[in-house]
Amino acid sequence: MNNQTGVTVEGLRKIYPSSAGVAGGIHEADFHLPPGTFFTLLGPSGCGKTTTLRCIAGLEHPDSGRVQVDDRVFFDQRKGIWVPLNRRNIGMVFQSYAIWPHMSVFENVSFPLRVAKDRSYSREEISSMTMKALSTVALESFAERSATQLSGGQQQRVALARAIVREPSLLLLDEPLSNLDAALRDNMRTELKRLQRQLGITTIYVTHDQAEALDMSDKIAVINQGRVVQLDTPEAIYFRPENAFVADFVGTTNLLSGKVAKACPKGGSAKVRLANGQIIDCTSLRDVAEGDAATISVRPESIVVVDGSGGDPGNRINAQVKLRGFVGNLARYELTADDMKFSVNTNPKVQLRPGDNVVLGFSPDDAIVLADN
Numbered sequence: 001m002n003n004q005t006g007v008t009v010e011g012l013r014k015i016y017p018s019s020a021g022v023a024g025g026i027h028e029a030d031f032h033l034p035p036g037t038f039f040t041l042l043g044p045s046g047c048g049k050t051t052t053l054r055c056i057a058g059l060e061h062p063d064s065g066r067v068q069v070d071d072r073v074f075f076d077q078r079k080g081i082w083v084p085l086n087r088r089n090i091g092m093v094f095q096s097y098a099i100w101p102h103m104s105v106f107e108n109v110s111f112p113l114r115v116a117k118d119r120s121y122s123r124e125e126i127s128s129m130t131m132k133a134l135s136t137v138a139l140e141s142f143a144e145r146s147a148t149q150l151s152g153g154q155q156q157r158v159a160l161a162r163a164i165v166r167e168p169s170l171l172l173l174d175e176p177l178s179n180l181d182a183a184l185r186d187n188m189r190t191e192l193k194r195l196q197r198q199l200g201i202t203t204i205y206v207t208h209d210q211a212e213a214l215d216m217s218d219k220i221a222v223i224n225q226g227r228v229v230q231l232d233t234p235e236a237i238y239f240r241p242e243n244a245f246v247a248d249f250v251g252t253t254n255l256l257s258g259k260v261a262k263a264c265p266k267g268g269s270a271k272v273r274l275a276n277g278q279i280i281d282c283t284s285l286r287d288v289a290e291g292d293a294a295t296i297s298v299r300p301e302s303i304v305v306v307d308g309s310g311g312d313p314g315n316r317i318n319a320q321v322k323l324r325g326f327v328g329n330l331a332r333y334e335l336t337a338d339d340m341k342f343s344v345n346t347n348p349k350v351q352l353r354p355g356d357n358v359v360l361g362f363s364p365d366d367a368i369v370l371a372d373n
C-alpha cells in the first residue's frame, strides 16, 4: 500500500507547436490535491484541460515539471524520471469510453488486471476484484452479458468499473458524461459523486460544464488559454471570482466598470465611482489605489428590487426594466441604468413590466472588485 500523500503537480508544461502561430497546451500548472480530493479542470474548449490530464496519465510527455502520486514520482523532467502509462496504475475514463463490443462485461472490466505489467493477478484475484468493481457500480448481475446489450448509462458504469478495478490511487475522468442524454447525465453525475466519496479515490475531472464542476468538486481549477486563472473551492470560484474571465465563465454576472474613489488593501472595503458618477461600496480582491480602473462583479441573484420591505441593501441604483423572462423557479429581468445593463434574478412572484422604474439594491459584500482588470 502506498503512503497516501495525494497528488502533486509542479510546473507542468506541455506546449504544442502550431502552424497557425497559436501554440496550444498548458503552461506551468501547479497544484496539490490531498488524498480523496475531487478536483476539476474547468474551462472552454481548447484551453488545455485534456492536455493536463494526458500529461498526468502518461499519455503525453510534458516539456517540463513534475508529477507525483502518493510516494511515486511519475515524471520529473530535471531528474529524468518518466514512468510509462502501464506502470502508473491510474484509472481513466474518457469521453468515448471505449467499451469493447466483442467482450462480455466481465471481460471488459477484468481487462486491466489481465494485461497489468507491474504485477500479475491470480485467476481468483481477477474474479474477486472484477466482481467487487461490478458491485460498486451495481452491475454484478450483468457480468456475463455482452457489452453491446447495455444502455448508454450502463456502458458508462462498465467503463467506471474498469477504471477502478485495480484500486488505483488516482482516477482521471475526461468529460465522461458528455455522451449521455440530459436526464441520464444528471443521474450519473450524482452516482459518480456518491461513488467517488465512497471509494475516497483522488479524482481529476475534466469538464467545460460549470454546473457539473460546481456540483461535484472539492476544488476547481479554471483554465483559460493554457493557464490556470483561479484555483479554489466551488463557493469561492462563484462568489469571489478573481478575474472577469472566471466571473463570466462560471455562472452569469454583471460587470460594472469604474474608477477607485477610496483606496483599500486586498480583502478590504473600497469605493468605486461608476461612469454615471455614482459611488458603489465594494469588497476588493486586490490592493487598490485611488484613481485605479476597476471592474466590479455582481451576481444576478445578489441584486434585489428594493420595495421598502427589506432592510438597507447597501448600494442602490435607479434602473428601468427592459425585459422579463420566466424560467419556473425564478424570473429573469434585463434592466438599464444610464449606460449600464443589469441582469437580475428574482422570486418568480415579483411582477415587473418593461418600462417600470425601479431601485436595484445590493450589498457591498456582493460587489466584488476583481483581482485582474
Ligand SMILES: Nc1ncnc2c1ncn2[C@@H]1O[C@H](COP(=O)(O)OP(=O)(O)OP(=O)(O)O)[C@@H](O)[C@H]1O
Residues within 6 Å of the ligand: 016, 017, 023, 024, 025, 043, 044, 045, 046, 047, 048, 049, 050, 051, 052, 208
Ligand atoms: N497533439 C496535438 N498537436 C497539436 N496541438 C494540440 C494537440 N493536442 C492538443 N492540441 C492543442 O492544444 C490546445 C489544448 O487542447 P486540449 O485538448 O488540452 O483542450 P481542452 O481544454 O481539453 O478542449 P476540449 O474541451 O475541446 O477537449 C488546443 O488548442 C489544441 O488544438
